[in-house]
Amino acid sequence: MWNVTIKGLLAHKLRLFLTGIAIVLGVTFVSGTFVLTDTLHNTFTSLFGNVYQSVDFQVRGAPAFAGNTGANAARKPVPQSLAATVGRVPGVAFAHGVVQGYAQFVAPDGKAVSTGGAPTLGVSFDPNTRLSSLRIVRGTAPTTAHQVAMDEATAQKYHFHLGQSVEVLLSGPTERFTICAFVRFGTADNLAGATLAAFSLPTAQRVLGEVGQYNAIDVLTQPGADKATVQRAIAAVLPRGVQVVTGQTVANQATSAINQALGFFSTALLVFAFIALFVGAFTIFNTFSIIVGQRTRELALLRIVGASRRQVFRAVLGEAFLLGLAASLTGLGLGVLTALGLRALLKGFGISLPSGPLVFAPRTVIVSLLVGVGVTVVSAVSPARRAVRIPPVAAIAEVQAEVGVSSRRRVTVGTVVAAVGVVALAVGLSKPAIQFVGVGAVAIFVGVAMLAPLVARPLSSALGRPLAAAFGISGRLGRENSMRSPRRTAQTASALMVGLAVVSTMTVFFSSVSKSATASVDDTIDGNFIITSSSNGAGAFSNSVGATAARIPGVSAVNTVYTGQFQAEGGVQGLTAIATRNLAQTVILRVESGSGAPALASGDLLVDDTTARNNHLSVGSTIPVKFAQTGDTTMRVGGIFKTNSLLGSYLVGDGFFLAHFDNPLPVAVVLQTTTGSGAAAKAAVEAGLRAYPNLKIQTRAEFIKTQQQQVNQLLGLVLVLLLLAILIALIGIVNTLLLSVFERTHEIGLLRAVGMVRRQVRAMIRAESVIIAVFGAIVGIVVGTLLGVAFAHSLAQQGISDIGVPVGLLVLFLVIAGFLGLGAAWWPARRAARLDVLAAIASD
C-alpha cells in the first residue's frame, strides 16, 4: 500500500506542488520567525553579556514597586557619597558612579537626530576601560564640561567629525558640546536605532539631571578577592532601599527585558504564521476532497483487489503525511532566507535591528515539522474518511462520487461549531482571555465554512447574473459551474473567506481605534496647538518648553503634561499629570462626580469612571499609593471623569506630580492662542520654540491626523503580514480550478467541438473564479466585520469608545478580491483553452 501512496503522489506532480505550496509558505513563516527571534535573542544576550562581564557588582536603588523588579524597574538614584563608602569596602578595587538620562543630538541641518521610536540615551563615560561598556573607536574620552562622545552609527549617518561642535537637547536647556570621541556599545555595530551621548561623570550629573546623585555604582573587585564575601561586605555598608547585585544579574535582567519585547514580537509574527497555516489547512482539505472524488474508481479498485478500509485510509493519509513532510522541509529551508527578508521588511518600517549570526535552533526544526505535517495530515482526515466510504462497486459501476457527510448532518455540526465559537469568543472577550478568543475565532471560521455551502448556490447565482448578462454564454456557463457543486464552491472560497475575515476584523478594529482617538482628542483637548516630541514613542523633551512657549506673543495659556508610574490598586499604574493653572482653557475634563480642577489643585487623585467602577471607588475614597521617589502615602479621590484614552485612568495636578517625581520630562504641551490656529499663529509658535528642534508642533487637526496615521501605519503592517494568507487562499482557488478543468476535460472538449473559441473558454473559467472569490470575500467580510465590531466593543473600557466600519475600504477589498479571482483563473483558464479538443472528446 505504501507503494500505491508514493505512486499516487508522483503521478500528480502539479497537484502536489500547488497543495504543498500552502504548507511551504506557512512553515516558512513559522521557521523564519523562530530563526529571526532566536538570532535577535542571541545577539542581545551576547551583547549584554559582553557589556557586563567585566563589572563584578552593581549598587543601585532597590525596585520601587514590588510589581516590577527587572531592568526597567523604577529605582531611586543613590547618593554620590555612597561611591566612596563602597570603594572603601575591603576587596573593592574601584567603585564608580553611573548616570543615565535623556540627551538627543541635533543634526548639522538644525533638525533633531530622530530615532523612529528608539531611545536617545545620555550616559556618563567611565574612563576606567574595565568598567565601561563603551569602547572608543576614535578620539579621547570626554573629560571637560564641554565634551561629548558620540555613537559611531550616528556619526556616520550625519557625517560628524571629531572636534566638531554639536548641539545636544537635554531635559534642561539645550547645550553645545565638542565631539571628542566616537564610541561603540560593547561589540554591537548599531544600537537598534538608539543614539548615545556620553559625557564626563560630573557633566553627566549636571546635564542628565542627577546632581549629587548616581543612577548606580559599578564595582570591580580586587584580583583574588572572594566575591561572595565582598558582596556581603558591600551590602553591609548600604543604606536602606539600596541593593548590590552581580554584573551577571544586571546582564540577565537587561536580556530578559529585551526577550520580553522579543517574545511579544515573536508571538505577533507567529499569530500571522498560524493564520496563514489555518488558511492553508482549508486549501489542503479542499484539494484532498476533490482528489478523493476524482480517484473514486482507483480507490474502489484497490478495495476490489483486497485493500482493507484501514489500508485505503492509510494510503490517503500517507499521501498527506509525505506531502506535509516534503513541504515542511522546504519551508524550513526557506525560513532561514525569510528571516533575512523579515529583517529587511522591519527595517523598511523603521525598526532596525543589530546584526548577528543566524541562529537555527532544534526547536525551530521540531515545531516547523510538527506544525507543517500536523496541519496537512489533520486537514486530510476528513477526505480520507470519505475515501473509506467508497464502495468497491464504484470501480465498475457509475456511482455518484458524493459519498460525504450528509448535508443535514453538516449543517447541524456546522451550527454547533459556530455556536461554540461564538460562546468561546464572548467568554474570551469579556474575561479577557486571549486563548478563548483564538479558539472562538477558529471555531467560528470552521463553522461558517461548514455552513457556507447553504448560501453558496443562491449567492453564486446572484453574483453570476451580471456576469452572465455581460459576457453572454461564457458568463452563463461560468455561473452554472460555480452553482454546480455548492459544496465545492464553498470549500474553495472558504480559504479566501478566512483570509478576508481576518483582514476585515483588523480593518474594522483599527478604524475603530482611529475613530476613538479622534473622539478622545475632541473630548480632551481644547488648545489650538499640541506640542510633542518629534521622535515617536520616545516622547521626551526639555521641561523648559512650557515656560518658553508661555512667552510667545499670542499664547494665552499653556498646559504641560507629564506621565509617570506609581503603585495603586495592587499594581503599577500609569499616572498622568496636567497643569492646574489655565486648565479650563487648554484641557477639557468631563467630570462625572466630585470636582475637576479644584481637586487637582489641592493634590487629590482623579480616576476615570471605568477604573472607579472596577475598583469600587467613589469621590472621597482614600487609597494607599506608592511613588518611587517619595514612597508610601495615601490619596483622596477628588473626582471621577469620563474614560478617555489620552488622559489614562489616573490623573493628578502638576504641583503634586513634580513633588513626587525627580526631574520628570514632559510628554506634551498644550497651547491656547488668541490668534487662532492658522499659518501665522503656527509660524509664531514655531519661531518661539526654535531652540528645541526635537519638537513636533501641530494644530489640533494635525494632531488628530497624526494619531490616525499611526493607527493606519500599524494597520498597513498587519495587512502586509496577512498578504501571505491571502496568497495561500488564492493558490487554493488556482488548485481547485485546475482540478475542475481536469475533471471537466470532456465537457470543455465538447464545448470546443460545437464552436466555443478559446477566448470564450477562458472567459468561462474566469467568470467561475471571480464568482468563487467574490463569494468568499462577501462571507469573509461579513464575518470579519462582525468579529471586528465585537473586538472593538469589548475594548470599550480600554478607550475604544467608537466603532468605525469603513464601508468604502471593505467594498474596495471586495473589488480587489474579484480581481484576485480573475488573476487566480489565469493559469487554469489557459490550460482549459489549450486543451486538445480531440483528446478531450475522445478520452474514455
Place this chain on the structure above:
Amino acid sequence: MTRTDPSPAGTPAASPTMAARAVDLVKTYGKGDATVRALDGVNVAFEPGRFTAVMGPSGSGKSTLMHCMAGLDTATSGRTYVGELEIGQLDDNALTQLRRDRVGFVFQSFNLVPTLTAEENITLPADLAGKPVDRAWFDYLVDALHIRDRLSHRPTELSGGQQQRTACARALIGRPQLIFADEPTGNLDSNSSAEVLGFLKESVRKLGQSVVMVTHDPRGAAFADRVVFLADGKVVDELLAPTPDTVLEHMRQFGA
C-alpha cells in the same frame, strides 16, 4: 508522403458541389518504429444532400477520418475541404468558427453540457456565436424530435434516446453544411436507435441535409444512402443503397 494511386472507391470528383472531401489524407501517430499510419492516403468525397455511412473494423481509421475532416484533428499530410474551404490552413479560431457555423456534431456520449438545460444545449452554438436563434426552425426541430416537453430539463434528467435527439437538434439548429455523427447510437437500445437514425435520414430526405455517420452497426449503416468501407487507413470499398445484409456481406470480405 504523397500517394498518387487513387483508391478503388470514393474517388473524389473535383466537383464544387461536394459537402466535404479529403485528398491524399495521411495521419500518422508516433515516431520511428512506433509509427502508426491511422490514415494512409485517403481520398473520399461526401455528396451534399446524402446520408453517408463510414464503416470499418476497429482501428481502420474511420474515427480519425471524421476528426480530420471535421477540423477536430489536423492531418499529417493531404488536404481536407468542407465545401470549397480547405481547412488544413485554418488556425484554431477559424476552425472553431467552422465547427460552430458550418458543421454539426453528434457524438456517442457526453453530447450535452451537464449544467445547461436541453433547450440551452440546443441553442448553444448560436449562443456561442452570439447570434439570434431561428425560433421557427427551433420549434420545428424540437417537435420533429419529440423533445418539447423535456426542454427545461438537464441532461441527467433525460433518457439516452432523449439526450441523443437533443444532440441532433443542436447539430441542426445552425443549418450546417454537414453533420458528422460519430457512433450516435452506440449507447442506445434498438428502438431509440431507430428513432435517431430515422430522424437523420429524414433530415436528408426532407431538408436536403448532408450527413456523414461513423458506425460499426450494419443495421445503422443500412439507414444511409451510401456506405464507405475503411480498412487499415484506406478506403477499400463502397456500397450504394445498402441493406443490413449487403453491408454485413461486404464487411465479411475485410474480416471485420
